[in-house]
Amino acid sequence: MVVYPIIEQKLQDAFSPIFLQVKNESYKHNVPEGSESHFNVVIVSETFAGQRLLQRHRAVNTVLAEELAKQIHALAIHTYTPEEWSKQQAEHVPASPKCYGGGK
Secondary structure, eight states, X not given: OXXXXXXXXXXXXXXXXXXXXXXXXXXXXXXXXXXXXXXXXXXXXXXXXXXOXXXXXXXXXXXXXXHHHHTOSEEEEEEEOHHHHHHHXXXXXXXXXXXXXXXX
C-alpha cells in the first residue's frame, strides 16, 4: 500500500492548507528499500490560528490515526499559521530528529 498520497490527501481535506509538504524520510533509516514508515510533514493552515502546538499536533495525529496505527513508525510534524510561516521561511523548517531504531 502506498501511504504517501493518502497522508497528503487526508491532510489536504482536513486542513485546506496554503502550503503542504510531505516527505518520505524512510531512506534515512534502517528499513527495507521503498519503505514508507518515516515522514516529515510541513503544513500551513488558517485552521491552526489560536491553537497551541500540542492542539495542532493532536489534530494532525487524529486525521492520520489509521496510518499511524498501521504503517507509519515516525512522523515529524511542523504546523504553522500563514503568519508564522511567512516568518519561518526567513529561517528554515527544523530537521526531523534522528531515529534511534537504527539508522544508516
